[in-house]
Amino acid sequence: MMAESSPVRFGILGCANIARKVSRAIALAPNATISAVGSRSIEKATAYAKENGYPSTTKIYGSYEAVLDDPEVDAVYVPLPTSLHVKWAVLAAQKKKHVLLEKPVALNVKELDVILEECESNGVQYMDATMWMHHPRTAKMKEFLSDSQRFGQLKSVHSTFAYLGDTEFLENNIRVKSDLDALGALGDAGWYSIRAILWTSDYELPKTVTALRDPEFNEAGVILSCGASLSWKDGRVATFYCSFLANMAMDIVASGSKGNLRVHDFVVPFQENVAPFYTVEGSWVGELATSIHPAPSEHQVNTDLPQEALMVNEFSNLVGSIKGKGSKPEKKWPTISRKTQLVVDAVKASIEKGFVPVEIIY
Amino acid sequence: MMAESSPVRFGILGCANIARKVSRAIALAPNATISAVGSRSIEKATAYAKENGYPSTTKIYGSYEAVLDDPEVDAVYVPLPTSLHVKWAVLAAQKKKHVLLEKPVALNVKELDVILEECESNGVQYMDATMWMHHPRTAKMKEFLSDSQRFGQLKSVHSTFAYLGDTEFLENNIRVKSDLDALGALGDAGWYSIRAILWTSDYELPKTVTALRDPEFNEAGVILSCGASLSWKDGRVATFYCSFLANMAMDIVASGSKGNLRVHDFVVPFQENVAPFYTVEGSWVGELATSIHPAPSEHQVNTDLPQEALMVNEFSNLVGSIKGKGSKPEKKWPTISRKTQLVVDAVKASIEKGFVPVEIIY
Incomplete structure (x- = not known):
């Protein structure tokens, strides 16, 4: 539970309702912080950041790509509709962002395998946002x-x-x-x-x-x-x-x-x-x-801590180990996600x- | 719950373990009494009646037939193995005994229909001994x-x-x-x-x-x-x-x-x-x-009262109404038994x- 010396910096893709809960969880987790939020509408993202009490330092972007291109984003939380997961999770992994993916993670295992392979080949942690596990x-x-x-x-x-x-x-x-x-x-x-x-x-x-x-x-x-x-x-x-x-x-x-x-x-x-x-x-x-x-x-x-903050904490611990100690991504999470x-x-x-x-x- | 003026007199077919529970229930129910018990072994029946505190007036028989032939038995409780149900429940109905039948009531619905038709044509109440219903x-x-x-x-x-x-x-x-x-x-x-x-x-x-x-x-x-x-x-x-x-x-x-x-x-x-x-x-x-x-x-x-005594009470109320007031048997019980x-x-x-x-x- 101890915070890493530098907290994992999250980018949020989209302004989904569920992201409000996870945003609070990121704020509560001792080893994570919200760094950026992106929406197709910058006005929407600005209002969302304000409504949800994002830190004043949060960068507000008018696209998902901009979040992925931000070098000060370590990991993304992806609460987009399922049909968009494969596109954005793959892009995130290619940009070396760790991926916390909302469920259902994909429309089918073929799509999920594309995501998981991209995460693996880019050495980023994958976890689905099944909060009760934590x-x-x-x-x-x-x-x-x-x-x-x-x-x-x-x-x-x-x-x-x-x-x-x-x-x-x-x-x-x-x-x-x-x-x-x-x-x-x-x-x-x-x-x-x-x-x-x-x-x-x-x-x-x-x-x-x-x-x-x-x-x-x-x-x-x-x-x-x-x-x-x-x-x-x-x-x-x-x-x-x-x-x-x-x-x-x-x-x-x-x-x-x-x-x-x-x-x-x-x-x-x-x-x-x-x-x-x-x-x-x-x-x-x-x-x-x-x-x-x-x-x-x-x-x-x-x-x-609520279970979603414990999820963020666990995910961030893994990300922190990869970043700080050169650890490999934990395979448990992609494995059980794929089985599900x-x-x-x-x-x-x-x-x-x-x-x-x-x-x-x- | 009020007792009929004359309690329903039960005959017990066999000395099954479950019959001990129902025997106690008959003793507890205000409108029922144990009148007879039959076993293929009269020694077994005698010991069983004693162990289970049957009234001293209980008639002990060395066969199931003898219980069915006793004019002072209104109803029988049948806890025999399922393969024997069709034989003994049918005989009981033919002797105008009301039938409280242990579950599983029959090996298949064809057998059960034989029992139910015999009960119906003889005007006797049928109920399966599914205690929690009561x-x-x-x-x-x-x-x-x-x-x-x-x-x-x-x-x-x-x-x-x-x-x-x-x-x-x-x-x-x-x-x-x-x-x-x-x-x-x-x-x-x-x-x-x-x-x-x-x-x-x-x-x-x-x-x-x-x-x-x-x-x-x-x-x-x-x-x-x-x-x-x-x-x-x-x-x-x-x-x-x-x-x-x-x-x-x-x-x-x-x-x-x-x-x-x-x-x-x-x-x-x-x-x-x-x-x-x-x-x-x-x-x-x-x-x-x-x-x-x-x-x-x-x-x-x-x-x-425990649920099995309430079952005996409900069954005995129905039997009492048939005996005392010429009511028809309650069809709910055979109907739900058959559906099960x-x-x-x-x-x-x-x-x-x-x-x-x-x-x-x-």
């Missing part, structure tokens, strides 16, 4: 899942990530536009549930992915709700449901041979500074099977092929 | 699910029912024997999850049922773990996982357009006299999407056909 609760939950005595072997996991889009959202949000975020609810909400399942499974890819029948689409054919089942060679199964048409829920329910993990706000905690999860182990019925013991235990995990995208692609392919099982080829 | 918590949860303002329209539901069989169970329990309970975990644990899904869906049958790939089987080919997805015409989806190979979990996680319901001990509550469930409605993100509000609310539902069996059959068929979608024909 909450200390996530590490605590992983401790439980990894405990062969408490959780045992993973048998089944279900994840839901849904929220209810209002009329404005369902008509105008980029997440439902076929030319901007063509993956719809699968790329947006589904990304998190798929990541949750892979995280629970120690990132071992499933053998097959089968979409649940009858997703809901808008008139442009963009997915508004869908789901899938995943199966592994050893009998493990996973299911998920993602939706823009249901009340907000962010669940992971994992069954191990010896214990269970439950969390209901895994993507964004109910509260910023403390987050709950629930475990139980060795459950059994009492006399005459009229009760079950023990009841699950609640665990609360505190955090001084592979499953997203498989769900989409299964839907398009009539809900047949799709094999994952790594 | 807990006052279940009615409270249904109130929430039925509230168009709080829960809205059902979009997705997931249920898990699992418990970890030990070596003794996995080798010798009737639930893993192909000649006794050939449906294995699907008939035992899956029955509850399927019922939970149908209950959540107001018993509207899904259009298709698709088994999850790669269930686990024992050497005799009996299912030890499996799952399925269910889909309705309107985009609703459901998934479940049932298992003898995972720590005990009894979850329903339901997503509505406006709210969510969660319960983690739906089959047998953690405590006998008070049971929790969790609801949340109108969830949304706070400023900058750094928190979610509201957090779910816990609801505790008290019950004076139809889905069980569809999951089995889907597994056998290679995980293809199976249409439900009612």
Whole structure:
């Protein structure tokens, strides 16, 4: 958590709403600072910088290119619509900028591979902006899942990530536009549930992915709700449901041979500074099977910094090591991003092929 | 809850372990009494009656037939292995005994229809022994699910029912024997999850049922773990996982357009006299999407009688009305039992056909 001697200087590409949250996170992270923001409209960028309390030293640009050309920018945060990711992430990498990429990271793994190869060949760090990965609760939950005595072997996991889009959202949000975020609810909400399942499974890819029948689409054919089942060679199964048409829920329910993990706000905690999860182990019925013991235990995990600031901090630590110590980029982040995208692609392919099982080829 | 003037007199067929729980329930229910018990061994029946504190007036028989021939038996509780249900439930109905039938009720819907037709033509009440249906918590949860303002329209539901069989169970329990309970975990644990899904869906049958790939089987080919997805015409989806190979979990996680319901001990509550469930409605993100509000609310539902005694009470009320007032048997119970069996059959068929979608024909 200790700040590097010189903080990582971020450039922000675009004035997306989500960038407001990440801008605050950059301000909160001890090893990062906002150096520049670029928009296609310099007026918009100026107003955005002001509204979001950017440092007075922030350089305001009327294009994304200008941010990438600024030698005082070490890293870029890319919250642009998904269809623009491959262009701008590749350009960023070519300009030797480290890339913190908003999800869904790409329209398909072919596109993502172009981005990842460019990052690798230019020696820059890549990370997708899946914030919950960086909450200390996530590490605590992983401790439980990894405990062969408490959780045992993973048998089944279900994840839901849904929220209810209002009329404005369902008509105008980029997440439902076929030319901007063509993956719809699968790329947006589904990304998190798929990541949750892979995280629970120690990132071992499933053998097959089968979409649940009858997703809901808008008139442009963009997915508004869908789901899938995943199966592994050893009998493990996973299911998920993602939706823009249901009340907000962010669940992971994992069954191990010896214990269970439950969390209901895994993507964004109910509260910023403390987050709950629930475990139980060795459950059994009492006399005459009229009760079950023990009841699950609640665990609360505190955090001084919000998860998105911890993400920025982790990313900046890696960037700092590359800059200051000549370290290699951390491969974990591109690897799990690519695996997540592979499953997203498989769900989409299964839907398009009539809900047949799709094999994952790594 | 008021006792009829003369309590319903139960005969118990066999000395199954689960019958101990139901025997206590009959003793607790104000409108029921144990009148007789039969086993293939009169010594076993005698010992069983003594161990379980049966009234001294209980008649002990060395056969199931003798219980059915006793004119002082109004109703029978049938906890025999599933493969014996059709024989003994049909005989009971023919002898004008009302039938409280342990689940899984039959090996397939064809068998169940034989039972149901015999009950109907003999004017006796049929009910399956799905105890959680009778807990006052279940009615409270249904109130929430039925509230168009709080829960809205059902979009997705997931249920898990699992418990970890030990070596003794996995080798010798009737639930893993192909000649006794050939449906294995699907008939035992899956029955509850399927019922939970149908209950959540107001018993509207899904259009298709698709088994999850790669269930686990024992050497005799009996299912030890499996799952399925269910889909309705309107985009609703459901998934479940049932298992003898995972720590005990009894979850329903339901997503509505406006709210969510969660319960983690739906089959047998953690405590006998008070049971929790969790609801949340109108969830949304706070400023900058750094928190979610509201957090779910816990609801505790008290019950004076355990759910299995409430089941006996409800069944006995119906029997009492038929006996005392000439009422017709309540059709709700055979109807939902048959629907549950139809889905069980569809999951089995889907597994056998290679995980293809199976249409439900009612």
